[in-house]
Amino acid sequence: MIAGLETITSGELYIGDTLVNDMEPKDRDIAMVFQSYALYPHMSVYENMAFGLRNRKMPEAEIKERVMKAAKILDIVDYLDSKPKAMSGGQRQRVALGRALVRNPKVFLLDEPLSNLDAKLRATMRSEITALHNSLQATFIYVTHDQVEAMTMGTRIVVMKNGFVQQIDSPMNLYNHPYNKFVAGFIGTPQMNFFEVTMKKDGDGVTVKLSNGDCLTLPCDVVSEFDNSYVDGGKPAILGIRPEHIDIAREGDGIKFIVTNVERLGNETIVYGKLGDQLGEFTVKDEGNGIVVKLIDEDDVSIGDVVVAKPRLSKLHFFDAETEVNLLSEVPQETPSTPENTNE
Numbered sequence: 209m210i211a212g213l214e215t216i217t218s219g220e221l222y223i224g225d226t227l228v229n230d231m232e233p234k235d236r237d238i239a240m241v242f243q244s245y246a247l248y249p250h251m252s253v254y255e256n257m258a259f260g261l262r263n264r265k266m267p268e269a270e271i272k273e274r275v276m277k278a279a280k281i282l283d284i285v286d287y288l289d290s291k292p293k294a295m296s297g298g299q300r301q302r303v304a305l306g307r308a309l310v311r312n313p314k315v316f317l318l319d320e321p322l323s324n325l326d327a328k329l330r331a332t333m334r335s336e337i338t339a340l341h342n343s344l345q346a347t348f349i350y351v352t353h354d355q356v357e358a359m360t361m362g363t364r365i366v367v368m369k370n371g372f373v374q375q376i377d378s379p380m381n382l383y384n385h386p387y388n389k390f391v392a393g394f395i396g397t398p399q400m401n402f403f404e405v406t407m408k409k410d411g412d413g414v415t416v417k418l419s420n421g422d423c424l425t426l427p428c429d430v431v432s433e434f435d436n437s438y439v440d441g442g443k444p445a446i447l448g449i450r451p452e453h454i455d456i457a458r459e460g461d462g463i464k465f466i467v468t469n470v471e472r473l474g475n476e477t478i479v480y481g482k483l484g485d486q487l488g489e490f491t492v493k494d495e496g497n498g499i500v501v502k503l504i505d506e507d508d509v510s511i512g513d514v515v516v517a518k519p520r521l522s523k524l525h526f527f528d529a530e531t532e533v534n535l536l537s538e539v540p541q542e543t544p545s546t547p548e549n550t551n552e
Contacts, residue, residue: 210349211240211317223314239308240317243324245300247292247307253279254288257306271310278309281340298329305337309344318350322357334361355395359383367391389532392448392525398478398500401449404529407431408441416447420483420497422463426521434526434535445535448525451478451502455518456509462516465499467509477503481515 209216212233221228228236247256254275261271279285282302292300301321308316318337322330338361341348352358358365359379367374367382367390375387379395386392392400408415414431416424437443456479465481479501501517509515526535 210315211238212236236315237313238315238317239311239313241301241304241308241319241321243320245292245304245324247300247303249292252289252291253284253295253303253306256292256303257310260307261310274310274312275306278306281309281343282306282336297325298333301325301333302336305340309340314347316346316348318348320351320353323352323354330357337361356397359395367394385534385536386525387534389446389448389527392527392534396450396452398451398502400525401451401454401499403447403449403497404444405447406441406444407434407439409439414439418447418463418483418497422483424462424519426524430521430524431526431535438526438535444529446527446529446532448527449519450523451500453520453523454499454501455520456501456503456506457516457518460516460518462518463499464514464516467511467513467515470509470511472507475504477507477509479503479509481517 210221212228212231216229223236223238248259251259257275257278258271261274275288276285279288282305284299284302284306287295287299287303292303295303301324304321321337322333325333334357337348337350341361350357350361359382362379364376365379365382366376369390375382375391377385382391382395386395389402393402404419405416408417409428412428414426414428416426418424431439435443438445463483465483467479467481469480471478471480481499481501483497483499499517503509527533528535
């Protein structure tokens with residue numbers, strides 16, 4: 209719809225101060241980078257980059273100047289006479305970016321441009337596109353299913369599910385203050401752990417009970433903003449804990465689990481486990497709740513160990529069991545320009 213390839217059925221779309229709902233795609237001053245590169249195989253790199261400008265009847269001298277400038281920025285000057293088939297995926301993606309860059313548009317639309325590249329090249333291209341964005345000071349609208357790309361490249365992220373906006377915010381606010389369970393699970397690697405719990409206020413503390421009987425005791429101030437119906441044991445909730453916000457001990461209070469797998473990555477260790485059953489019994493084959501823990505500089509955990517997960521109490525998240533919305537009455541906003549209906 210932004211590009212003009214689909215008709216807008218309701219609402220208004222502005223580019224700058226201009227309403228573009230009924231404007232032809234060619235008049236919107238946008239440039240698109242496709243997932244599949246979409247280069248002309250029979251044309252050289254130079255001709256691919258110059259094609260759109262020639263269609264606009266631009267003088268040849270200006271076309272050459274723009275193509276050479278873009279080629280230098282993207283480091284593809286040596287490939288201007290090559291055909292796309294002679295280039296690697298990363299080089300072809302640079303050509304696709306260059307074709308958009310020569311247009312000098314108001315808005316760049318990028319549709320999963322790095323999904324066809326290998327992991328190392330994706331990391332390099334992420335940095336290059338971010339640097340390009342900073343130098344051009346133009347609007348980039350970037351579609352991705354990769355939350356690492358979203359977190360590292362985005363200044364504002366729109367998280368969508370089934371066509372509906374879940375939250376619009378800065379990357380760190382999405383990480384620290386997710387509006388609902390879907391946003392919480394989308395942001396972060398490995399994904400946040402979720403457990404069905406009930407809460408019961410007891411004196412100066414609150415007992416959080418998991419479905420298998422394990423309990424955590426929290427200070428009342430951790431849940432002070434919750435509706436009373438959640439802390440009187442009547443209304444179930446979902447407890448969320450990120451793997452990196454859990455410490456492991458051999459004994460003590462916490463969530464006991466048996467280690468089912470360990471991934472040692474050098475700089476960090478990912479520990480996978482299963483919670484015990486109602487009797488507190490553990491076997492590797494148990495179909496209990498799974499748990500994932502990310503440890504830094506810790507590698508003395510082995511498969512079959514029974515250990516205790518100790519979540520950092522200041523990093524806990526709670527969601528309504530039915531609506532899956534964050535139980536905090538208000539998710540703070542870091543982005544003043546965010547519209548009032550951010551959390552619709």
